[in-house]
Amino acid sequence: MPPPLEQRRLLITDVPGPRSRELMARSAAAVAAGVSTTMPVFAAQAGGGVVVDVDGNSFIDLGSGIAVTTVGSSAPRVVDAVQRQVEAFTHTCFMVTPYAGYVEVAEALNRLTPGDHEKRTALFNSGAEAVENAVKIARAHTGRSAVVAFDHAYHGRTNLTMALTAKSMPYKSGFGPFAPEVYRAPLSYPYRDEAGLDGAAAARRAIDIIEKQVGAANLAAVLIEPIQGEGGFIVPADGFLPALAAWCREHDVVFIADEVQSGLARTGAWFASEHFGVVPDLVVAAKGLAGGLPLSAVTGRAAIMDAAHRGGLGGTYGGNPLACAAALAVIETITEERLLERAAEIEGVLLPRLQRLQAEDDRIGDVRGRGAMVAVELVRPGGTEPDPLLTQAVATAAHRQGVIVLTCGTYGNVLRLLPPLAITDELLTEALDVLAAVLAESGDRPVARVLDQETTS
Known part of the structure; x- marks a missing residue:
């Protein structure tokens, strides 16, 4: 194994550098235009809290490949486990000749997901695929067809998960018609809800709409991200999720937690x-589950999971042995390196600094999140109107200064911070220094000029 990467921000060329520009030109000629990239740089190595591009520039990673490389991009246990597995065999298909790794991942998820009830797990490839299968399982169990998702939700890019997703551009626009029997309810969004709407009241608002527009007798499942991802890292008010879960139990509706982005120590x-x-009936996991290899899962109550008929669940690559080996190593890494505690420490670095910035800058409307899943919502001064231009300008300027930061939110006005749990406090502090400087500079110049300069330099 090569020595660990030096953990520092280093810019030795313009961003993007010449090799990245060359590869970007080749990409434009070879890759479908619908596949976009956040940054015009090509990775060569990654590990700890940095990504190094083909020009030798080293970026502080606040993205983790969209919450995937939670344990780092080259965690030693994951690398070793995958190397051992690839030497043994790369594939047999669990549905043909099964292997122990699949069973061991299922056992681990049955143990780690909330609740001490009897559970079963099925493995798939992507978050969207797992969400679809969770809905299939809920429909098989209840004999009903309707599914409720929520405002601002993101659940994937397949046909059913596009229907479940709230945001049109870029995820849904022009790709319909979508799967039927999908309904939408209002989420608890404390920053934007009317004053005095606590979690219980927000839940009652959602339940009233569900009962009037769908009806419990027709409803197979309520599907929700406990902390929303692409929707803006929205943390619902206390009491909202428990009230929804209680209503689902009362009416034999399957409560599905989409933990694709928020799960696995994040x-x-x-x-x-x-x-x-909250103890969900079904939990969907993906992203951080296998350290960068494609793997997702649905884990839940045995009586619900076993409702699907024999052969009704599966897929050629679902639970691939390499991905299973990686997942077991990820779980071991989280446990042995105390990464749950590390996520809390990262929250302790991020939130106080960002809250201090918020106190000084009225364009920071809200700072929120848990662990290493933190958001900054940017607005126009003096109000709550979303400011997507400022958000994009800040992100683009940060990229030029060697910090990978992502945007999200229904209104495109949220900076999302998703550092790997392997990152050092020093890198986190430096990244926050860069963001603070970029925000301050953007206050001195019109946003359009910031965008123009950063995209043409």
Whole structure:
């Protein structure tokens, strides 16, 4: 194994550098235009809290490949486990000749997901695929067809998960018609909800709409991200999720927690549902589960999971042995390196600094999140109107200064910070220094000029 990467921000060329510009030109000629990239740089190495591009520039990573490389991009246990597995065999298909790794991952998820009830797990490839299968399982169990998702939700890019996703551009526009029997309810969004709407009242608002527009007798499942991802890292008010879960239990509706982005230690718990005292019927996991290899899972109550008929669940690559080996190593890494505690420490670095910035800058409307899943919502001064231009300008300027930061939110006005749990406090502090400087500079110049300069330099 090569020596660990030096953990520092280093810019030795313009961003993008000449090799990245050459590869970007080749990409434009070879890759479908619908596949976009956040940054015009090509990775060569990554590990700890940095990504090094083909020109030798080293970037502080606040993105983790969209919450995937939670344990780092080259965690030693993951690398070793995958190397051992690839020497043994790369594939047999669990549905043909099964292997122990699949069973061991299922056992681990049955143990780690919330609740001490009897559970079963099925493995798939992507978050969207797992969400679809969770809905299939809920429909098989209840004999009903309707599914409720929520405002601002993101659940994937397949046909059913596009229907479940709220945001049109870029995820849904022009790709319909979508799967039927999908309904939408209002989320608890404390920053934008009317004053005095606590979690219980927000839940009652959602339940009233569900009962009037769908009806419990027709509803197979309520599907929700305990902390929303692409929707803006929205943390619902206390009491919202427990009230929804209780209503689902009362009416035999399957409560599905989409923990694709928030699961596997990202928020300082194995699963974000734990922060709210909620035990979902089904939990969907992906992203951080296998350290960068494609793997997802649906884990839940045995009686619900076993409702699908024999052969009704599966897929050629689902639970691939390499991905299973990686997942077991990820779980071991989280446990042995105390990464749940590390996520809480990262929260302790990020939130106070960002809250101090918020106190000084009225363009920072809200700072929120748990663990290493933190958001900054940017607005126009003096109000709550979203400011997507400022958000993009800040992100683009940060990229030029060697910090990988992502944007999200229904209104495109949220900076999302998703550092790997392997990052050092020193890198986190330096990244926050860069963001603070970029924000301050953007206050001195019109946003359009910031965008123009950063995209043409």
